[in-house]
Amino acid sequence: MRVTIITLSIFALLIGGYIFWWNSIADTAISQFEAWKNARLSGGITITHQPVVTSGFPYRVKIDLEDVKITRDQSGAQFGFETTIPTFWVLAQPWKPTHIIFGTLGTSSHTWTDGTATKSVSVTAKTALGSATFASSGKFKTLAIDITKSQIQSSSYGQTTADRLQLHSRMSTAPKKTEGSDAPASDTQMPTWQVAVTADGIVFENGNATPLGGIITKANISATVDGRPKDFRTKDSIERWRDQGGSVEILDMNLIWGESQISGNGAVSLDENNQPLGAFSTKITGFNNLLALLEKSQKLDKQSLKTAAVALNLISKEDENARRYLDLPMSLQNGGLYIGPFKLMNTVPLF
Numbered sequence: 001m002r003v004t005i006i007t008l009s010i011f012a013l014l015i016g017g018y019i020f021w022w023n024s025i026a027d028t029a030i031s032q033f034e035a036w037k038n039a040r041l042s043g044g045i046t047i048t049h050q051p052v053v054t055s056g057f058p059y060r061v062k063i064d065l066e067d068v069k070i071t072r073d074q075s076g077a078q079f080g081f082e083t084t085i086p087t088f089w090v091l092a093q094p095w096k097p098t099h100i101i102f103g104t105l106g107t108s109s110h111t112w113t114d115g116t117a118t119k120s121v122s123v124t125a126k127t128a129l130g131s132a133t134f135a136s137s138g139k140f141k142t143l144a145i146d147i148t149k150s151q152i153q154s155s156s157y158g159q160t161t162a163d164r165l166q167l168h169s170r171m172s173t174a175p176k177k178t179e180g181s182d183a184p185a186s187d188t189q190m191p192t193w194q195v196a197v198t199a200d201g202i203v204f205e206n207g208n209a210t211p212l213g214g215i216i217t218k219a220n221i222s223a224t225v226d227g228r229p230k231d232f233r234t235k236d237s238i239e240r241w242r243d244q245g246g247s248v249e250i251l252d253m254n255l256i257w258g259e260s261q262i263s264g265n266g267a268v269s270l271d272e273n274n275q276p277l278g279a280f281s282t283k284i285t286g287f288n289n290l291l292a293l294l295e296k297s298q299k300l301d302k303q304s305l306k307t308a309a310v311a312l313n314l315i316s317k318e319d320e321n322a323r324r325y326l327d328l329p330m331s332l333q334n335g336g337l338y339i340g341p342f343k344l345m346n347t348v349p350l351f
Helices: 002-043 235-243 287-296 302-315
Strands: 045-048 053-055 061-072 081-093 096-105 108-114 117-134 140-154 158-175 189-204 215-226 247-257 260-270 276-285 324-333 336-339 342-346
Touching: 002 045, 002 053, 002 061, 002 096, 235 260, 260 287, 260 324, 276 287, 287 302, 287 324, 302 324, 302 342
Parallel strands: none
Antiparallel strands: 045 061, 053 061, 061 081, 081 096, 081 108, 096 117, 108 117, 117 140, 140 158, 158 189, 189 215, 215 247, 247 260, 260 276, 276 324, 324 336, 336 342
């Protein structure tokens, strides 16, 4: 009898201790979230929502937020935006709080200012899920987002659907692109953001409003961004990133849009005049469609278009399906876009 009482007492203490531990983790998660929200205020970002609801006991800690609104007013170099999400949830296992899973429900809407114009997009998806991992210090490590069967209403392109949209990214470090440096190892490393984006089965309802037709069969890009700009939308931040050796290396790119297909890899940065500077290895099928696009956008006059079309068709090749394609280096230099030795069009400074 005594042994039974002791056993039950120990069992009760363990259960009570676990309940206390679970609630401590839930309270810590809420307080960390509130601290993160308050830190956003210094950047002009305000986040509001209904009272936080916790659930998931005993195997997980889940936080539910309703009527989430994220806003930033336009001021100075900052751009204004507003995002609303009907339901946002986050969950984690109590014994692994550095790995979270999150998702949204309902139609999210987003508006932002582009100069003096206001643009908007709303997204409704069958599933919208993500996961993120953090170091024990709270520093971001990896992020993955997966959205399936989405309907997108855009002020620019109207109604659009997408079978699947995916994003994967992680933060790491890489050696700085310096030679002969005797600086300490900690001074020869720069932060690197690795990112991969994939889109499948994008259909624009108003295909005439898009450059190459109404269907993007496949689009994917894998790249690394060396350096860590604070804000890609401010001139000072981008120039500081450039001056510190920042660049974007495109490891792999493939786009199948209508009758055109572009694949390749390369790297791009900015020169001292904020002109795009880069070099790429590319294979382009349906390049005549791209030339017509340049004419339509008034980037190439008719005579230049005719000259470029003749030259590019002369050096193009034919694949097994009798389609003409270009297998040439592409470069951004001296204020122009070049395919092989031919200058296709002028470029303009980013700022």
